[in-house]
Amino acid sequence: MRERQAHQSAIEPATQNARPFLHGAELEAVRTVLDSGQYGHGEVTERFEQALAAFLGVPDVVAVASGTAALHIGLVAAGIGPGDEVIVPSMTFCATVQAIEATGARPRFAEVDPDTLCITSQNVLEAITPATRAVMPVLYGGRPVDLTAIHGELAIRNITIVEDAAHAFGSFCGSRRVGATGLVTCFSFGPIKNLTCGQGGAIVPRSLEEATHARRMRLLGMVEPPAERARSTSYRVEGFGLRAQMSQINAAIGLVQLEYFPTMEAQRKDLWRDYTRALKNVDGVALVDVDVEQSVPSLCAVRVPGRDRVFEIMRSRDIGVGAHYPPNHLQPAFSRWHRPLPVTEQIGSEIMTLPFHPAMGPHEVSAVVSALEGALR
Structure with missing residues (x-):
C-alpha cells in the first residue's frame, strides 16, 4: 500500500466520500x-x-x-x-x-x-x-x-x-x-x-x-x-x-x-487507476471517464442501475458514497429555466460517487468495490 502521511486521522478512509489531506x-x-x-x-x-x-x-x-x-x-x-x-x-x-x-x-x-x-x-x-x-x-x-x-x-x-x-x-x-x-x-x-x-x-x-x-x-x-x-x-x-x-x-x-502538489497529483492518479482496475469486471457499473492521463482526478463517479437502493445499502455498510450531483434544471430554485434534458435526467438517477481522497490506498479501494458488488447482488 502506498505510504500515507502519519498525521492524518485514523478514521477508516472508506467511511468518507472525501476529506481534506494535510501535510503537516x-x-x-x-x-x-x-x-x-x-x-x-x-x-x-x-x-x-x-x-x-x-x-x-x-x-x-x-x-x-x-x-x-x-x-x-x-x-x-x-x-x-x-x-x-x-x-x-x-x-x-x-x-x-x-x-x-x-x-x-x-x-x-x-x-x-x-x-x-x-x-x-x-x-x-x-x-x-x-x-x-x-x-x-x-x-x-x-x-x-x-x-x-x-x-x-x-x-x-x-x-x-x-x-x-x-x-x-x-x-x-x-x-x-x-x-x-x-x-x-x-x-x-x-x-x-x-x-x-x-x-x-x-x-x-x-x-x-x-x-x-x-x-x-x-x-x-x-x-x-x-x-x-x-x-x-x-x-x-x-x-x-x-x-x-x-x-x-x-x-x-x-x-x-x-x-506538495506533485505528491498529491501522483497519489490521485494512482488512486484513480486502482479504481479502474478494481471496477473493470464489475457488471452493470460504468465508470465516468476523467481522462486520467490529462487530469488530476477530483472524484470517482460511477453510473449504477438501481442507484438509490445501492446507495442506501452502501451507506448502511459505512461506505461513504455520495451523489454528485442532482441535476439543477430539476431544482425548485431554478424551475423557471427548466428545459427537457433526458440524458442528464437519466444520469441523475444513476450517478454515485465512491470514496476518493489521498488517504486511501488499494486496500480501501478493494473494500469499496467489494461492498459495491455485494450491494448490486
Whole structure:
C-alpha cells in the first residue's frame, strides 16, 4: 500500500466520500500568520497568487474567498451581467448556477456527454440562443473540456468562455495546465479539492483590465489595496464589490499545499487507476471517464442501475458514497429555466460517487468495490 502521511486521522478512509489531506507544515504556516496579527488580505495572499501564477504559467491570478466567489467575480469581470444568458451543464453543483444568477444573468441548461459528464461543442451549439453571452463548461471530476472546435463560432457571436474548474486544479488541456489556455478560469480551493486552502478560490483573468476589475470587486469596489489604505486617511470606491478576498490564513495553507502538489497529483492518479482496475469486471457499473492521463482526478463517479437502493445499502455498510450531483434544471430554485434534458435526467438517477481522497490506498479501494458488488447482488 502506498505510504500515507502519519498525521492524518485514523478514521477508516472508506467511511468518507472525501476529506481534506494535510501535510503537516500547514499548522506552522497558519501559526505564523496568527502570530502576525494580520489575518485579512495581505502579503501572504499575494505570495500565494504569485505562486499559483508561476505553477500555471500565466501572468496573473486573483485569489478570492471561495470557488463560488471566483465564478461570480470571473463572470462579471468578463462582462456578463443582467439580461445575459450563460450556457451551463445542469450536471454540476448548484454553486455554479447561483454564481450566474448573482450576476443578474440567467442559466441556459445544456446536456452533457454521458461518458464524461462534461459539456461538448455540440451540446453548446444546440443550446445557443440570441441572448447567449457566455458558456461555462464544468470540468467534471477534473477532466479538461476542449471547446476549441467552436471558438471561432463563439467569437463571431461575442460569446465568452468562463471555465468552472473547481474540480480541475492541476489538470492539463493538451500541453498546458487548465487555467493556462487563454480562457477565464475559476478554481475552488475548498476543503476537499485537489489543492485546499481550507476555503478559497482563484480566477485566472485574460487581461490586466479583467484582473484589475476582479481585484476591486473582491474588496468592496475599493481601488487602493489594503496596505495602501492603512497609510491613508481616505480611499476610493469605484463600483459594486463584495467582501470576497482570501485571508492570509487560507493563503498560508495554500502555499504549503502547492509545495506538495506533485505528491498529491501522483497519489490521485494512482488512486484513480486502482479504481479502474478494481471496477473493470464489475457488471452493470460504468465508470465516468476523467481522462486520467490529462487530469488530476477530483472524484470517482460511477453510473449504477438501481442507484438509490445501492446507495442506501452502501451507506448502511459505512461506505461513504455520495451523489454528485442532482441535476439543477430539476431544482425548485431554478424551475423557471427548466428545459427537457433526458440524458442528464437519466444520469441523475444513476450517478454515485465512491470514496476518493489521498488517504486511501488499494486496500480501501478493494473494500469499496467489494461492498459495491455485494450491494448490486
